[in-house]
Amino acid sequence: SAATLNVALNDDKHDLKDYQQVYNDIAQKIREYDEYDEAIGFGPALVRLAWHLSGTFVGPKGCPHFSGGSYGGTIRLPKEAKDPANNALENARWLLDPIKSKYSWISYGDLYTLSGVTAIQELGGPKIKWRPGRKDLGEEYASNSVLPDASRDADYVRGLFVRRMGFTDQETVALIGAHALGSCHIQAPILPGAKESTGxxxxxxxxxxxxxxxxxxxxxxxxxxxxxxxxxWSGPVQYQNSDDSLMMLPADLALVEDPAFKKFVQEYAKDQDKYFKDFAAAFQKLLELGIDFKGKREFEFKTLDEQDI
Ligand code: HIF
Incomplete structure (x- = not known):
């Protein structure tokens, strides 16, 4: 059920060297603002930005026109930016604005997906293969109210990732392991140099x-x-561990309540190499939902460490 947007990829005049430069600038920003959000930094926010841009994909099943996905970079537009599911992502976009100004040739879709790849690699994750060519689209292509509800169960998670977006159970579990990163916020973290939360x-x-x-x-x-x-507490239903130092969402716990999901949780808990390999493939697939990249070059980036930067 691999539906693809019926729009062409950008003619690609840029090569690995150009995109590695963009990668490096994003990675330097992550380093520069390492005190952001109680010293977590911006990395997790960039992963969430890339995923929320891509995870609007609605496949062909049950609707004549599939929609969403990362192609149009539409999370920058008010209709999509103001979706409550995207709360706090204005901060991730703030970090990338100067990079967009410096490399005006890159589309928002390419920049935001590349920033997720950069963050995963710079935070010690696997290499994610990445391809450019997305083009900015207008508000008529923006999505709203299609991102997941964290209060739901395994059937809902499977409906969204497997039936709607076309992932397997295994890929779904692998993706959700990205919640190793970052945190949940009642208020968006305060931006560097600002006095108040953005919302x-x-x-x-x-x-x-x-x-x-x-x-x-x-x-x-x-x-x-x-x-x-x-x-x-008086907030939404969520779960705490034995010493209340860590949390899980209802949709996270769904992975151990469902036997078919749990099998993969057990496998990934034991085998980090297998997890990294499966996550890298599933995350690339997420960033490419709805786009026909057939035959296009795949880029793989060096981390700053690997370049001795
Ligand atoms: Fe998240 N996710 N996610 N998520 N997410 C949050 C934060 C992050 C879901 C809900 C939430 C994925 C799937 C799901 C990240 C990455 C990914 C938050 C908290 C919620 C509520 C936001 C905040 O308060 O700031 C749900 C219901 C999902 C489907 C099961 C992906 C697989 C795990 C696809 C994925 O990659 C990251 C990273 C964060 C942390 C952001 C931060 O600012 O720290």
Whole structure:
């Protein structure tokens, strides 16, 4: 069911060297603002930006015209930016604005997806193959109200990732391991140099792992090995571990409540190499939903460390 947008890719006059330069500038920004969000930095926010741009994909099933995906870079436009599911992502876009000005030839879709790849690699994750060619589209292509609801169960998660977006159970579990990164916010974190938050967050609170700026398979180990109970507070239903230092969303716990999902949680908790390999493939697929890249070059970027920067 691989529907693709019926629009052409940009003619590509830029090569690996050009995109590596953009990658390096994004990576330098992540380094520069490492105190942001209680010293987590911007990396997780960039991963979430790339995913929320791409995860609007609605496949052909049940609708004559599939829509969404990263192609049009539409998360920059008010209709999509103001979706409550995208709360706090204005901060991630703030970080990338100067890079967009410097490299005006890059589309928003390419820049935002590349920033997710950059963040995963710079935070110690696997290499993600990436392809350019997205073109900016206008508000008529923007999405709203199609991103996942964190309060739901395994059937809902499978409906969204498997039936709507075309992932397998295994790919779905691999993707959700990215919640090793970052945290949930009642209010968006305060931007560098600012005095006040830009607005509300998701309303959830806390981190999934003790190393939220390092990409690992910790999420899976914690799901299996810690004891998760409902948090007693006036906010939305969420779960806490035995010493209330870490959190899980209902949609995260769905992965151990469903036997078919749980099998992969167990596998990834034991085998970080397998997890990295499967995550890299699933994340590339996520960033390319709805776009026909057949035959196009795949780029793989060096981390700043690998370049001795
Ligand atoms: Fe998240 N996710 N996500 N997510 N997400 C949040 C934060 C991050 C869901 C809900 C939330 C994926 C799937 C799902 C990241 C990456 C990915 C937050 C908190 C919520 C509520 C936002 C805030 O308050 O700031 C749901 C319901 C998902 C489907 C099950 C992806 C697989 C895990 C696709 C994915 O890659 C990242 C990174 C963050 C942290 C952002 C931050 O600012 O720290």
């Amino acid at each position: 509300p967050g998701s309303g959830y609170t806390g981190r999934w792992t003790a190393s939220p700026n390092f990409f690992t398979n910790e999420f899976f180990r914690l799901l299996l090995e810690d004891k998760w109970t409902q948090k007693k």
